[in-house]
Amino acid sequence: MELRDFFQECPKVALGFSGGVDSAYLLYAALDHGAQVRPYFIKTAFQPQFELEDARRLCAQLGVELTVVELDVLQVPGVAENPPDRCYHCKRALFGRLRQQAQADGYTVLIDGTNASDDAGDRPGMRALGELSVRSPLRECGITKAQVRALSKEAGLFTWDKPAYACLATRVPTGEAITPETLRKV
Numbered sequence: 365m366e367l368r369d370f371f372q373e374c375p376k377v378a379l380g381f382s383g384g385v386d387s388a389y390l391l392y393a394a395l396d397h398g399a400q401v402r403p404y405f406i407k408t409a410f411q412p413q414f415e416l417e418d419a420r421r422l423c424a425q426l427g428v429e430l431t432v433v434e435l436d437v438l439q440v441p442g443v444a445e446n447p448p449d450r451c452y453h454c455k456r457a458l459f460g461r462l463r464q465q466a467q468a469d470g471y472t473v474l475i476d477g478t479n480a481s482d483d484a485g486d487r488p489g490m491r492a493l494g495e496l497s498v499r500s501p502l503r504e505c506g507i508t509k510a511q512v513r514a515l516s517k518e519a520g521l522f523t524w525d526k527p528a529y530a531c532l533a534t535r536v537p538t539g540e541a542i543t544p545e546t547l548r549k550v
Contacts, residue, residue, distance in 0.1 A: 371394055408458070
């Protein structure tokens with residue numbers, strides 16, 4: 365399957381949008397293939413402000429309105445305690461909240477920027493995406509991270525060479541509670 369085919373099959377989509385390389389290209393591709401796409405950025409304590417600024421900048425570049433949804437991830441059971449499966453609980457809460465907002469806005473298909481290079485065995489959050497029926501067009505179409513970067517550069521997206529960014533929670537040792545104070549230190 366090619367992205368063009370995906371967006372013909374799913375012409376109206378809500379996008380979990382981080383402003384990173386993958387979701388930025390996916391937003392561009394959806395628009396390029398004529399899809400009605402609404403990008404949603406989830407603002408949490410785990411992302412620095414520059415991520416939201418990049419997301420806004422890219423949406424402005426593409427002429428799309430960004431919807432910002434807030435979620436207090438430290439109140440989500442299984443997140444602040446920082447167990448080994450924290451990413452699963454966090455991703456489930458994030459995309460559960462996104463799905464709720466997207467459905468309220470009239471979108472039934474929710475997509476994310478997971479690509480074909482992402483290893484499901486190394487990404488516990490991918491299980492949550494499957495449970496919530498989140499589609500991953502880049503992965504489904506076999507598009508790798510290197511291809512996303514090349515296609516992004518070709519499209520003139522400033523995100524094409526943006527460094528990979530890990531959420532702040534990954535900088536806290538497993539088992540150590542995550543608090544606002546802990547996050548300020550990392």
